[in-house]
Amino acid sequence: ARATNGAADQRHHIAHLQVVHPDDVGRFAALGVTANMQALWACLEEQMIELTLPFLGEERSAWQYPFGDLHRNGTPLAMGSDWPVSTPDPLAAIHVAVTRTAYGEEGPAGGEPFLPHQALDLETAFAAYTSGSARVCHRDDAGVLEPGAVADLVVLDRDPFAGPKYEIGATRVSSTWVAGERVS
Known part of the structure; x- marks a missing residue:
C-alpha cells in the first residue's frame, strides 16, 4: 500500500501510558510516536499508595508516568482525561x-509529590492538553490560538501562569466558545 500510495501522515500514539521502561523512553521520539497520557493519576493518592505501588514494586514504580523524561527526549506529548472513571477536568x-x-x-491535597523529577512545566502541560491532543487527531487547525485556527476555546477565571503552581487546580472555566460563538 505504501509503494502505491506513498507515505501517509501517520500520527501514531500510545495511550494510557503508565509504566514505561527507561530503555523505551528514547524510542518514542526516535519513532515519532506521541506519548498520550492521563496525568491525573500521577500522584500519591489512595489507589496509588495502597494498590499500585505494592503491586509494581520499587523498581517499576519509579517508571510510572515519565512525562518529564519523555518531554526532555523530544517525544511529542498528548494528554486527556480518563473519563468516565475520573474527572474530565483538564485543569485538575x-x-x-x-x-x-x-x-x-x-x-491541594498536599503531601509529597510523586516522582517530582517527572513534572512538566505549565506551558508544556497546557500544550499537551491542547495542541498535542489535536495533533494526534490530525486537527492542526485546533488547539492553538492563531489566525486560521478553529475558534474552539475556553476563557479561564485567572491566569494560571501568574500564581503559585499549587493553585493551578483552582482555575475554573468562565466561558466556553465553539466555532467562535459563546456557548456557556
Whole structure:
C-alpha cells in the first residue's frame, strides 16, 4: 500500500501510558510516536499508595508516568482525561502534571509529590492538553490560538501562569466558545 500510495501522515500514539521502561523512553521520539497520557493519576493518592505501588514494586514504580523524561527526549506529548472513571477536568490533571500532587474539591491535597523529577512545566502541560491532543487527531487547525485556527476555546477565571503552581487546580472555566460563538 505504501509503494502505491506513498507515505501517509501517520500520527501514531500510545495511550494510557503508565509504566514505561527507561530503555523505551528514547524510542518514542526516535519513532515519532506521541506519548498520550492521563496525568491525573500521577500522584500519591489512595489507589496509588495502597494498590499500585505494592503491586509494581520499587523498581517499576519509579517508571510510572515519565512525562518529564519523555518531554526532555523530544517525544511529542498528548494528554486527556480518563473519563468516565475520573474527572474530565483538564485543569485538575494539568495541576498534577505540573506539581505531581492531587488537587481535590477542598484544594491541594498536599503531601509529597510523586516522582517530582517527572513534572512538566505549565506551558508544556497546557500544550499537551491542547495542541498535542489535536495533533494526534490530525486537527492542526485546533488547539492553538492563531489566525486560521478553529475558534474552539475556553476563557479561564485567572491566569494560571501568574500564581503559585499549587493553585493551578483552582482555575475554573468562565466561558466556553465553539466555532467562535459563546456557548456557556
